[in-house]
Amino acid sequence: MHAILDADYLCHLGFVRDGAPVVLPTLYARVAERLYMHGSVGSRPLRCAGEDTGIAVCLTVTHVDGLVLARSAIHHAINYRSVIVHGTARQVTDPAERSTALNALIENIVPGRATDTRPANTKELAATAVVALDLDEVCAKVRTGDPNDDPEDLTLPHWTGVLPVARTYGTPTPAADLDPTITIPHYLTNR
Amino acid sequence: MHAILDADYLCHLGFVRDGAPVVLPTLYARVAERLYMHGSVGSRPLRCAGEDTGIAVCLTVTHVDGLVLARSAIHHAINYRSVIVHGTARQVTDPAERSTALNALIENIVPGRATDTRPANTKELAATAVVALDLDEVCAKVRTGDPNDDPEDLTLPHWTGVLPVARTYGTPTPAADLDPTITIPHYLTNR
Numbered sequence: 001m002h003a004i005l006d007a008d009y010l011c012h013l014g015f016v017r018d019g020a021p022v023v024l025p026t027l028y029a030r031v032a033e034r035l036y037m038h039g040s041v042g043s044r045p046l047r048c049a050g051e052d053t054g055i056a057v058c059l060t061v062t063h064v065d066g067l068v069l070a071r072s073a074i075h076h077a078i079n080y081r082s083v084i085v086h087g088t089a090r091q092v093t094d095p096a097e098r099s100t101a102l103n104a105l106i107e108n109i110v111p112g113r114a115t116d117t118r119p120a121n122t123k124e125l126a127a128t129a130v131v132a133l134d135l136d137e138v139c140a141k142v143r144t145g146d147p148n149d150d151p152e153d154l155t156l157p158h159w160t161g162v163l164p165v166a167r168t169y170g171t172p173t174p175a176a177d178l179d180p181t182i183t184i185p186h187y188l189t190n191r
Numbered sequence: 192m193h194a195i196l197d198a199d200y201l202c203h204l205g206f207v208r209d210g211a212p213v214v215l216p217t218l219y220a221r222v223a224e225r226l227y228m229h230g231s232v233g234s235r236p237l238r239c240a241g242e243d244t245g246i247a248v249c250l251t252v253t254h255v256d257g258l259v260l261a262r263s264a265i266h267h268a269i270n271y272r273s274v275i276v277h278g279t280a281r282q283v284t285d286p287a288e289r290s291t292a293l294n295a296l297i298e299n300i301v302p303g304r305a306t307d308t309r310p311a312n313t314k315e316l317a318a319t320a321v322v323a324l325d326l327d328e329v330c331a332k333v334r335t336g337d338p339n340d341d342p343e344d345l346t347l348p349h350w351t352g353v354l355p356v357a358r359t360y361g362t363p364t365p366a367a368d369l370d371p372t373i374t375i376p377h378y379l380t381n382r
Binding site (some may be wrong): 002009010012013014015019020022023025027038056057058060062064067069070071072073074076078081082084086102106109110113114117118119120124128147149153154155156157158159160161164165166167168169170171172173174175176177178182183185188 | 200201203204205206209210211212213215216217247248249250251253256257258260261262263264265267269271273275279293297300301304305307308309310315319322337338340344345346347348349350351352353354355356357358359360361362363364365366367368369370373374375376378379382
């Protein structure tokens with residue numbers, strides 16, 4: 001489960017607002033047995049996470065690894081790795097833990113970047129809520145491999161197999177206002 | 192919003208179970224102003240969608256397009272395109288609409304595939320629930336372009352720009368039991 005979580009930085013975070021479900025794309029990072037998210041102190045789920053009871057959430061991460069083309073329509077599927085975390089998200093108030101979390105959120109997106117950027121200042125930190133979710137109730141679902149066709153379909157004339165899918169990274173594009181003497185850092189060219 | 196929805200086939204579907212949020216990765220397809228999902232008739236959200244009231248859901252689709260590296264930690268971000276649909280999912284019982292939906296679900300994953308596979312038979316259709324969600328309450332969020340650094344940070348020595356991210360497809364891998372005289376179909380080699 002750690003490997004699946006560590007291979008991504010974007011989750012879909014579900015919570016209940018006025019009785020109805022809400023699912024928001026959200027950045028996250030794992031530190032030991034805890035996930036961290038952050039955002040504006042004004043945003044709804046983060047504000048609720050600051051209340052005594054915290055906020056009940058479901059955090060889901062899904063990697064698509066392949067399109068599974070079976071001989072029959074019904075057995076078409078996706079190869080994927082998914083982790084679902086249920087629990088209570090709570091705001092982090094301890095300055096040291098907040099700092100650890102914000103570092104992890106940068107490092108999880110681009111390893112090596114946290115030490116090559118200006119850290120948040122006091123005003124920015126005051127405007128940022130950090131939320132923690134413990135990895136207590138976690139399940140993983142994974143599908144790999146070939147299609148599972150029914151025996152009676154094996155002689156059908158349709159091509160069957162898997163089309164691999166991956167997330168890939170392109171060439172870093174400098175910002176328009178970047179000083180041209182600043183070169184692309186090694187942690188980006190290694191990617 | 193149609194373009195963002197049509198560029199993917201996997202959403203994260205949120206609903207409320209016993210008062211708590213649940214977010215499941217789910218395949219979907221759009222037909223006009225309606226999204227379709229399918230699954231086993233036994234699965235919780237699909238079963239609830241079959242009740243008179245349907246089931247309140249939030250369906251979210253997110254494409255990650257780039258990692259945005261600002262000069263300051265606080266302005267790091269993701270370039271993305273996201274659509275969030277709120278509404279009530281209801282089971283589809285009309286045979287013609289069910290057939291349209293199941294076709295669309297295959298075609299949305301691999302265009303051209305629906306006519307090159309064995310269609311679902313009566314028994315398979317009976318075990319499959321099809322659920323519809325109308326595109327009534329829909330919002331899109333998109334971020335593109337360069338980092339937004341604060342003016343006082345523009346002279347910092349850190350590289351800044353965007354690392355592009357894309358979903359890419361590899362070489363189709365035939366199933367181990369595929370008749371070797373069956374060649375890869377054109378709708379896969381074009382991808």
